[in-house]
Amino acid sequence: MKDKSKERRNPSPSPLEKYFQHYNEKNLLPLHMPGHQRKMEMGASLPYAYDYTEVEELDNLHAPEGILQEAMNRTAAYYGCSDCFYLVNGSSSGLQAGIFTLLEEGDEVVVARNCHRSVFYALSLRKAKIHFLLPEFWEDFSCFGSVSLKEVERLISAFPKTKALIFTSPSYEGVVSDVEGIARLCHENGLSLLVDEAHGAHFSPKKGAAFPESAIALGADLVVQSPHKTLCSLTQSAWILGNGERYSREKLSFYLSVFQTTSPSYPLMLSLEKATTLLEREGEALFSHWKEVMRGFREKARTLSYFSFLWEKEEACFAMDFSKIFLRALGIPKLRLGRDLAKMLREDYGIESEMHSGENLLLMTGPFISDEELESLFFALKDIERRFGEDREKQSGEGRPETIEQSLQSKLLPSALYQISVADNSLQISEGLKDGEELSLYDGESRICLEYLSLYPPGIPLLFPGEKLTAEKIQGIEALEKEGIELQYSRHRQGESGKLIFQKDKGNM
16 A cells, blocks of 8 residues: 555645745844744744744734634634634643533533543532543453443433533543434533543544544534644644534633633644644545554454454444554563553664553554554564563463463452542532641541542543542552552652642541
8 A cells, every 4th residue: 555644744835824924024023022033043943933922913812803713713614613712721721611611610510530630620610519420441451431321311310400511532542432422412401511522633524434423523512622632733732612502602712711821822823723724635535544554453463362452342332543552462471561561662663652551551643654654563563472472382371371360460450440430429629729638548548638649641530639538449549559550649749659638637626
């Protein structure tokens, strides 16, 4: 197959880029911010030429009427929705603005347990009452599956005052939920729907395309995407899409100004517009090529005997994003943990992975991935099998051997993760900055925690401010840390562990 990706490295200028080039050709004396005045003394590796401030000709992201509004309108038109707002503070700012738009202070909301921590930060500031939606948990991969329609229906019925529902699709691992069915349930019951589709900017606005259909085309009211994750915009750039009448455009615009910088980056906005131009000009052909490259890799991966891939569970979920490669080694004791496999791929084969957690390893591809690049990954995995073949032979057995220790360990990690994740059905998250006392995990048993404990990446909280620490959760935290899984304590320096901030004992005050 001819690799067309190399042909797209130098595309023609996008409309916004042409405008910027024309503006620079005027050679105006920039007696305004930024201080470098586009003189390039710092070198050409950074986009100084397009680093502007909000002068008259260049529009204003917080009150767009010209070229930026036109660019956002093009993005909205591509996705077939009424609104698009560019984000220069990442998807987090869009999720936070969306939450403040849909909810008033103290409102009830149904939230999937595996949402990003930025969702919960906003809900705590909004003093929302949370009802947790727990997706199915897959123990064999220590990750969550799709959101269940039945569970959504149950929670909506159990908590009739709920104003909105929030969940993530696709997940960090690539698991997709039935957005269309969930949107229909929400709207039939008067709820608004916000979908964190940060990892799905490449999802299609049309049915039957190479990738699953985008949440905004399936009925979600607000959808946040990070084109920098799966398309080609710069890191920290994102956009929020809106459709229908279940949100206030005026409110959304206001809260975006609250949660975003008042000095938006023009290079970031240009990269978003160029991502849109890529979608308009080449999206369908580019994604079809991407799909074919991934299909070829999956066919080759079927010949691997000692690696298991998440896509083998495709029938157990609503749908899956095949651009993700989520795997674990089986029957290779030295590579039982994803961190060991990641280290070997990096040091021995020059392949850098996205994330490792417990026994799992995640690799991400993009729209310009080539057959040759994935051939390198396949060769690396095949070579690892060859190198450890002698160890496999000693373990014996047919198929995929697994020691008793491995079998027990494979059950320990997922059960620990799941146990921490199961919170009280409803929770009022405190702001997490209240005065408290620092205690060890065991001394804090049955006490109310006052900080977040997150699995990072991808930034999913395991404990919340306002949540009681149980003996089961303590065991889970210790099990995860023993295996080297990175946990972030929101009120401690990175690397510190074993202690949390708890609500003071009123009896001792």
